[in-house]
Amino acid sequence: MTPLERYYKFYNLSGVPARLLKYQEHYNIYRRPLKEKRSERPKVIVWKENATQQSDLAEMPIDPKGYYYFLVVVEISRKRVDAEPIKNKTANSVLKAFIKIYGRGRIQPPTHRLETDSGSEFTNSQIRDFFLNSIGVMMRFGEPERHKQQSFAERAIQAIEKPLFRRMTAQELKTGETSVEWSEDFHDIVRLVDEQWQRDPPKIPEGPPKIDKNTELLLEGTQVRTKLLEPISVLGKKLHGKFRIGDIKWDPKVRIIKKLILSPEQPPTYLLDGPHGRLGVSRCAYTRKELQVIPANEKPPPDSVIRGRPERYVPERILKHRTRKDQLQYLVKWERYPEDESTWEPADRLQEDIPNLIRIYNDTK
Secondary structure, three states, X not given: OOHHHHHHHHHHHXXXXXXXXXXXXXXXXXXXXXXXXXXXXXXXXXXXXXXXXXXXXXXXXOOOOOOOEEEEEEEOOOOEEEEEEEOOOOHHHHHHHHHHHHHHOOOOOOOOEEEEOOOHHHHOHHHHHHHHXXXXXXEEEOOOOOHHHXXXXXXXXXXXXXXXXXXXXXXXXXXXXXXXXXXXXXXXXXXXXXXHHOOOOOOOOOOOOOOOOOOOOXXXXXXXXXXXXXXXXXXXXEOXXXXXOOOOOEOOOOEEEEEEEOOOOOOOEEEEEEEEOOOOEEEEEXXXXXXXXXXXXXXXXXXXXXXXXXXXXXXXXXXXXXXEOOEEEEEEEEOOOOHHHOEEEEHHXXXXXXXXXXXXXXXXX
């Protein structure tokens, strides 16, 4: 039994050295990601007041007055905080909360950009029209599960929630009854959070990017995988809860580095292929340790791992065509298999199953 045969028979019990498995896709998606040092994480640096703000929505117990959520806004340069309770998260309620917050004057409307998550309470046409047209600023919607993109807003929510929940707990200890009253104390708590968070705007960064002799810079065009922040199956299905022992650590989807970003006093980050902008890039940038470089000759698992009868293999693209015995055939590259394992398939069957791939092939001939 060869080392690879042993690995695909016994897996983590096989005792096969890692150096013999570095070209195996299965082994690579289970590799433990390296832990990032604090210096390796990019910092959000905004030196102009009101230029960039973050906003998020928090769910609370239903208050006797009917309040169920609160909207928080954080002005990043000076770390000013304001928030407003709301009874539902319809576009109209969220819009009124923004208007109330900006009307109080603690935080002025942003002059450059508002950053939110990609929830429908922010991406709807009413909110977008208010910020894009009425105020005249950009909106940036974060990628799902990338909580670091909303770190200021999420920390503000935690700072507001903590004393509110502790007060409710104190009442429950005293009365023996469930407490859900929080709106009465809400604005006092928000005011104190704002006072404790305030700072002077940071200085404009002027130093060189954080690169030393140990920094590995990846080239544009490099194929990579992204580190998973929450568990998914190999087929892309979201799994609930925390990572379990059998969960993969890297997204199997192959991505391509489109742009290397070098900014003053920041570690290198990378934009990957995606649907945004003229360059067609991802919505967020990744650090080096959030990326796994895919070896050029990486191999999928062998057929010996298959138990039962798989329903089908997934076509990735068509490479060539030919005619055999008056029958048109296409050479199909299968997803997750190398090109040398592509197979010739009859055109009539493929016309039913993958007409889009055939059209793409014909358009690029």
